[in-house]
Amino acid sequence: MAGDLYGLIAGVLQAMTHAELSEAPQRIAGLFVPHPEGFSKRQRVELALENLTREDLAQLALKFAAHSSDVALDEAARKVLEAADPPLTxxxxxxxxxxxxxxxxxxxxxxxxxxxxxxxxxxxxxxxxxxxxxxxxxxxxxxxxxxxxxxxxxxxxxxxxxxxxxxxxxxxxxxxxxxxxxxxxxxxxxxxxxxxxxxxxxxxxxxxxxxxxxxxxxxxxLLRGVGGRPKNLIFASRGPKPEIGFADAINNDIVILSGEESCLIYDRPIGASGLLWSELVAWWGEVIPGADAANLGARLKESLASDAERRLFATYFKAYRSALGQSLPALLPQVYLHYDPAVVKALRHRLPLLRQRMDFLMLLPGRQRIVIEVDGKHHFSENGEPSLKVYADMVSADRELRLAGYEIYRFGANELVGDAAEARITGFFERLFRLHRIRQ
Known part of the structure; x- marks a missing residue:
């Protein structure tokens, strides 16, 4: 199928003039076609396509197919992209x-x-x-x-x-x-x-x-996902835990009572399609008039607690911001899962809430909530010594999240530093996107 797809794309490109090859593929599909002196159109096309993977060819084909309403090309691309998916028999x-x-x-x-x-x-x-x-x-x-x-x-x-x-x-x-x-x-x-x-x-x-x-x-x-829809996201915490109350308990409208500068609250409706980076940027531009994506990114980075977290966050946007464009899911850092109102602290005999804050959260289509944790030594130790209790609390909290429908993925902090870190991070997100059918 990949060979057929290559031939179909090559046919589309070779039907163009030399001048069109220098402009149209870039405009339509983001494909640069080199123009070495003396090369024929066929040689130029072969040079442009030679290092593309099957998935690269398929994504390229979808863009050309959409531009020209080419059903055969579209079908060939989708068959390649669906090859590893469960079939509809x-x-x-x-x-x-x-x-x-x-x-x-x-x-x-x-x-x-x-x-x-x-x-x-x-x-x-x-x-x-x-x-x-x-x-x-x-x-x-x-x-x-x-x-x-x-x-x-x-x-x-x-x-x-x-x-x-x-x-x-x-x-x-x-x-x-x-x-x-x-x-x-x-x-x-x-x-x-x-x-x-x-x-x-x-x-x-x-x-x-x-x-x-x-x-x-x-x-x-058919993915299980998490029941219900998210109503408020408290995230990007960069200081003391804020105190939050309800401005209107009937509407579930919340207000920061103290510590407003330490976190952000996204309170717009989040539907079945999840939360996209473009939606978060649009919200941020209303919170701070004139603020843009770069400004939001800088604010989110302030909440990151380690070099490993910063590497994961930066690599995600470097690898996928252009590739996914408006379809890029938001990667939210330091998200509160459980929140104790201030008044609860005065109650005796209350049980502590485990996993009050997550390192990263993604809200994907179909009620899928992805938790990404970056584990440093504090996840396994107490006062500098290995602790079975700390580890037991962590895996217990993981079980509860999984039973509630969350997906949890853990990275050791050491995995996210060094020369191999970027490839490891992009490899993870590539597989995650394939699992959830988020197409680039």
Missing amino acids: HITRRDIARVLGDDLAGERTTVEVVERYFPLSSPFEAFFGSSGRSMRDLVARHMDHNPGDWSVEDLFGKIGAFACSTARFGALIEEAVHPLSRSGDEQSQAVAALNKVLGRDGFELAHDGELSGHPIFSFRP
């Missing part, structure tokens, strides 16, 4: 079709729903295996004008939905339960029935917002 796709019976589109036309992701007219028909009359005409005739001629299972076979990428199939199912197609009880019953089938392969249609009061559902891997 033919059996599950068949059973999804059977759940839908002979009505994919509900209140919309089948043509309107299908052609958003499966081109139904020349020159793409051969890619999806159709022949003869325009597939668009056939779908309109047998699904829209004469309901019942074709079942959804028949339709899937005709348009190639049984063999397409998981992402394309998922997008089609999202359209089937979109409020423009189905609403009310019909929508909720369809989602419940489809999720019963999708769950066998580890996928689901998850509530991901609303449109005019109607639920919107997104197709995604």
